[in-house]
Amino acid sequence: AQRVTQPEKLLSVFKGAPVELKCNYSYSGSPELFWYVQYSRQRLQLLLRHISRESIKGFTADLNKGETSFHLKKPFAQEEDSAMYYCALIETSGSRLTFGEGTQLTVNP
Amino acid sequence: DGGITQSPKYLFRKEGQNVTLSCEQNLNHDAMYWYRQDPGQGLRLIYYSQIVNDFQKGDIAEGYSVSREKKESFPLTVTSAQKNPTAFYLCASSKDTRNEQFFGPGTRLTVL
Numbered sequence: 001a002q003r004v005t006q007p008e009k010l011l012s013v014f015k016g017a018p019v020e021l022k023c024n025y026s027y028s029g030s031p032e033l034f035w036y037v038q039y040s041r042q043r044l045q046l047l048l049r050h051i052s053r054e055s056i057k058g059f060t061a062d063l064n065k066g067e068t069s070f071h072l073k074k075p076f077a078q079e080e081d082s083a084m085y086y087c088a089l090i091e092t093s094g095s096r097l098t099f100g101e102g103t104q105l106t107v108n109p
Numbered sequence: 110d111g112g113i114t115q116s117p118k119y120l121f122r123k124e125g126q127n128v129t130l131s132c133e134q135n136l137n138h139d140a141m142y143w144y145r146q147d148p149g150q151g152l153r154l155i156y157y158s159q160i161v162n163d164f165q166k167g168d169i170a171e172g173y174s175v176s177r178e179k180k181e182s183f184p185l186t187v188t189s190a191q192k193n194p195t196a197f198y199l200c201a202s203s204k205d206t207r208n209e210q211f212f213g214p215g216t217r218l219t220v221l
Binding site for chain 1: 120137142144149150152153154157159165199201206207209210211212213214215
């Protein structure tokens with residue numbers, strides 16, 4: 001069965017510093033990966049998906065099949081990036097998302 | 110926001126009682142989902158439905174039941190068989206199971 005692991009439950013950085021939220025997955029096929037974000041008092045929402053190869057709010061994520069990782073990166077963190085971030089995976093022929101445990105990012109002024 | 114609603118926002122229940130959480134969407138989405146969100150455990154899938162009149166168990170379906178009689182509605186019943194029901198429950202919908210999921214605001218259930 002597929003599994004998504006986010007090793008850091010809490011991550012704290014200073015404004016302007018680079019930030020990387022780690023996501024590792026276990027799945028033998030070719031998965032599709034997502035990052036969802038939940039800002040304080042807002043709904044959980046999609047941040048980006050790997051097939052779109054977009055940069056959203058300055059965030060990027062590259063799928064590394066060799067390392068089975070999909071880390072989320074931003075070169076200069078902003079205070080408004082403080083939120084809970086979830087990595088998620090869907091199998092090639094799957095019908096459901098599997099979420100990681102989440103990482104709470106805090107960007108300090 | 111809008112498009113997918115959950116009610117009530119807060120719900121209190123006595124032990125031994127069943128309770129039903131509402132989820133409605135007007136996005137014309139075929140797929141709908143129920144998740145449970147607990148601190149440090151991420152989102153765990155309870156049930157999902159790919160199309161009206163059909164649903165499948167997720168990872169933690171025991172003690173829960175659902176129905177999907179209408180495309181717009183996917184209510185979740187938390188039964189007395191659920192051993193630890195106090196949690197935050199999220200409903201979501203998507204065009205199909207491979208597309209972006211849109212989430213509701215959630216219902217916080219507390220068992221007294």
